[in-house]
Amino acid sequence: MSCVVRAERLSKSYGSLRAVRDISFAINEGECFGFLGHNGAGKSTTLKMIYGLSTVDQGGLWLFDQKITLTPPSLKARLGVVPQEDNLDPDLTVLENLTVFGALFGLSSQEGKARATEYLQFWGLDDKVNVSPDELSGGLKRRLVIARALMNRPRLLILDEPTTGLDPQARHLVWQKLRLLKSEGISLVLTTHYMEEARQLCDRLVIMEAGQILAEGSPEQLVQEHVLPYVIEVHLPQSQVPAAVVDQVRAYGGQVETVADSLFFFAHDGNDLWSRLESWGLPPKVCHLRSAHLEDVYLKLTGTTSEEEKR
Amino acid sequence: MIEPWRILRRHLTIFSRTFWTNTMFNFFEPFLYLTAMGYGLGAFVQEMEGISYMEYIAPGIVASSAMFAATFECTYGSFVRLHYQKTFHAILAGPVTVRDIIIAEALFGMIKCVVFGAVILLVIAVMGQVRSSLALLIPLFLILPGLFFSLMAVTYTCLAPNIDYFNYYITLFVTPLYLFGGVFFPLTGMPVWAQKLAWFNPLSHSVEVCRALALGQPAWPTIGEHVLWFFIGSALLLAPPIHLMRRRLIQ
Structure with missing residues (x-):
């Protein structure tokens, strides 16, 4: 070509x-x-x-x-x-x-x-x-x-x-x-x-x-290569998230990203991680489970602060 | 070499639409000078170099309004295209270079110079201030000062950081050319050093040619010298704006 x-x-x-x-x-x-x-x-x-x-x-x-x-x-x-x-x-x-x-x-x-x-x-x-x-x-x-x-x-x-x-x-x-x-x-x-x-x-x-x-890469390729397929967004300021959760997610095999004071947990099996969160002290109503997409790749790769905040 | 003509088509499309309003506006100021100075001052000045004062200044007004036409187009006009409307950026997306853009600007300024010069020439002819049909050569001659004044103006435009800078160009540069260009009085009355300096005033060359043609008393070798002056001057002024505009448009 x-x-x-x-x-x-x-x-x-x-x-x-x-x-x-x-x-x-x-x-x-x-x-x-x-x-x-x-x-x-x-x-x-x-x-x-x-x-x-x-x-x-x-x-x-x-x-x-x-x-x-x-x-x-x-x-x-x-x-x-x-x-x-x-x-x-x-x-x-x-x-x-x-x-x-x-x-x-x-x-x-x-x-x-x-x-x-x-x-x-x-x-x-x-x-x-x-x-x-x-x-x-x-x-x-x-x-x-x-x-x-x-x-x-x-x-x-x-x-x-x-x-x-x-x-x-x-x-x-x-x-x-x-x-x-x-x-x-x-x-x-x-x-x-x-x-x-x-x-x-x-x-x-x-x-x-x-x-x-x-x-x-292609949008799909980038998602496959750079992030795990499922994301749980935690809609809670980090200070209110039980301190141990982040370590527990990591120990479980998930990935943790922070974007502008919000936590994102990435996992191969979203439902499975979701079912564990409540026992780790994180109420499901402040969490949102979805598939990973290009924005997650973008945020992960380009860091957590936008250019405007850096200035 | 066809690209500048293609760019010029854009300018002429707009010019043809605004021709009458444009012409009326450009005609008014020279007409004021002509009547105020010619009739007003002319009542006290009996003769100037053997002709009536009105006859003396009329061809000079043709030459100077031609200069102003080219100057305004390639300062304010060019700057609006360059800076506010981003016309040059848009044109550069086509198969053209910065050189083509500058040549098109100079051609457009030249056309305005010739057109407005011709309009004022018509006015002074109607007022009975033209003695010879050789005056018909004036618009043809104005091509040269037209190119020269346009290139000079567009060079300044390339350097101007904002539109206020054109006040300096007009007040500090073009107005002195106008007042000491032999339009209103012969430069022979000035000190010798000032007369020598006047050789560098482009308008003085243009005024002399226009006056000689309007009066039908051309000394052809002298006219040849003035023509040559503009030829060489324009040739020298072609490269700088191309270089400067390239620096301004292309990062």
């Missing part, structure tokens, strides 16, 4: 800040690849190196098998870029935002208009053709940015936090459309800090923190 993007020991610094450190990954043709991590983890920097708003400092980056330090126009012609910030042109109408951008790729007015109409329909914007993007809701703006990125029929669509700030309905609509695009053969690469988004869309993903890749 051929790679659309490949990175080997890729690094990028801004002054003394090492935004990306020695990361390696490969994105296959036709897959959806995700970068999961919180703000400042190095996700956006990695994408910017791919789409040409940032140069490569160290290591190798290959785009469609061509080594790059700054993405040349010939390769940008095969990319679609959805930046984190909606940089729509407020001086142009919704339709013109697409046609003028299409013209950059050499589309004739006719071609541009035909394509724009097609994508406005696809993204449900066909009744907004002549309004200013300023009049659109957050969700519609986001859809327009994605539609614009499709104007050159890219082989690789790059999405930097595609659904941040959208309400759940709008988010699901975007996901649905992105899946459709993938089924048409477009490769997708996205950054997100929504576990649900990563789970819904990504065939494979990497978890990033402080410029490094902590883990890689």
